[in-house]
Amino acid sequence: MNLSLTEEQMMIQDMAKKFAESELAPVAAKLDETGDQEIFKNNLAQLCELGFMGLNIKAEYGGVEAGVVAFSLAVTEIAKACASTAVTTSVTNMVAEVIQAVGNEQQKQTYLPRICSGEYLAGGFCLTESGAGSDPAAMKTTAVKDGDEYILNGSKIFITSGNFAGVFVVWAVTDPDAKKGRGISCFIVEANTPGINISKNEDKMGQKASPTNEVHFENCRVPASALMGTENKGFGVAVGELAGGRIGIGSLALGIGLAALDYAKEYTKERKQFDQPISNFQGLQWMLAERYTELEAARLLLMQAAHIKEQGGAFGTAASMAKLFAADKANKACYDALQMMGGAGYIKEYPLERMARDVRITSIYEGTSEIQKVIIARDLLS
Known part of the structure; x- marks a missing residue:
């Protein structure tokens, strides 16, 4: 199996990363505190201009046809900076995919360009x-x-x-x-x-x-x-699209978890106790090693589910496995990252407090973790 990204996938990942770091990260704390809709909608409009609201939509309808893997990569990068923006991006892409999958030609010609272009900031x-x-x-x-x-x-x-x-x-x-x-x-x-x-x-x-x-x-x-x-x-349509949405939410969870660990890792290099950086202590080293390993496994599960969907295969169980694992391990990563920072992690001056709140819902929406287990077990026992 070739796990390498294509040139287009790497380009989209890099574009999402740069936009997230330059535009989203600087205002994420303010958005969490104030919910400023002018800033939020302006960021969404820019994402529309860059093509991020139609990542798996055909070019004839205004999309970029980048595929499901690219969609997952983009949501992860956006979520590293701002989970609120990431969930809106994920859900809007899901709405566009519903219309592309089951809409007639007139419906697709009417609504998909409006979503992809930003005329409709969200679906x-x-x-x-x-x-x-x-x-x-x-x-x-x-x-x-x-x-x-x-x-x-x-x-x-x-x-x-x-x-x-x-x-x-x-x-x-x-x-x-x-x-x-x-x-x-x-x-x-x-x-x-x-x-x-x-x-x-x-x-x-x-x-x-x-x-x-x-x-x-x-x-x-x-x-x-x-x-x-x-x-x-129509019920089968909902079930199918929820499975695709789980790839988006799992990717979002992964992004939050990685951001939390990255921040805590740098903090442990600077924070000193007992006359040395706390990153020297094996207990913290093992926490970092375990959490990063788990998130890497989550990334691979997400890439597998996205690849299967992109190839037109039956991806529902793979998506449930990926979402279940990514949400669980991202929650663990955020809470362990906060623990590594001690009292500082609990203070709003640092982003861990926000990340710990943002990540919690990932094990609930687009199907709870318990429902993912039901879906997986049903497939195993069928």
């Missing part, structure tokens, strides 16, 4: 509900056919970029009499459609600059042409 992935999180097939949002329109009613929660997304991909029940999960359809809904109401931003533990909102649909009428794919066959 919203509207699946989760209060009673349908780990069990999305239990959703209650409905879409009732009325002539040449559908009427949407219901609420979605924890929607990334809900308050400024230009377009939503929305799942709703279209056949309430069908077996669970078999009467669900997928729609593309413009954010300015009458009947959509967006709640205030959630006050979160971490990733504070990325807005998370409830999206309410109240007698929201959309044309029948908003249906993506086949009616009542």
Whole structure:
């Protein structure tokens, strides 16, 4: 197996790294503290200009066709500097990929260029509900056919970029009499459609600059042409795209974990106790060695999942393994990095406190770690 990156993949990784270091890292602490949306949206607009919102989208629709491996590399580099920006990048790419995968030609020609160019700074992935999180097939949002329109009613929660997304991909029940999960359809809904109401931003533990909102649909009428794919066959689309999204979130977790370790490593070289740098102490050396080894293993799992997806193979289990492992080991890396810094790691003057908060959600969203284990075990035992 050739594990070397292509010239294009290395170029995209380098571009993401340079942008993250020059534009994102200097404002990450301010964004965490204030949630300044002007700065946040300006950074997203620049990422759009560089092509990072359509990394796996065909050039004919405004994307760069760089593939899934390049997408993973880019999200990791962005996350090293700002997890809030990384999650918005990941989810927007996922929304674009849904449209490319199941949208008709008119839908792709209409919406993908708007996402890739930055006309829409973000896309919203509207699946989760209060009673349908780990069990999305239990959703209650409905879409009732009325002539040449559908009427949407219901609420979605924890929607990334809900308050400024230009377009939503929305799942709703279209056949309430069908077996669970078999009467669900997928729609593309413009954010300015009458009947959509967006709640205030959630006050979160971490990733504070990325807005998370409830999206309410109240007698929201959309044309029948908003249906993506086949009616009542939308649940499989959601499951497939969530698997792809797990590569993005695993990559995000990896980036945060690496940034935390890199910072702590440099700190241990400068901090002195007992008349010597604490990096001389074997206990800290072993912590660094173990955590870096685990994150390297996470990187390889992510690259494998991304490669399988890029080649058109069945990647779902590989993505779950990668996301499960990367999220777990990144959380461990952040907390051990904070421990290496002692009391200083707990102070907001240093970035470890923020990273420890930002990384926590990676074992929850895009499918909890427990759900990843269910998916992996089901595949092993099938």
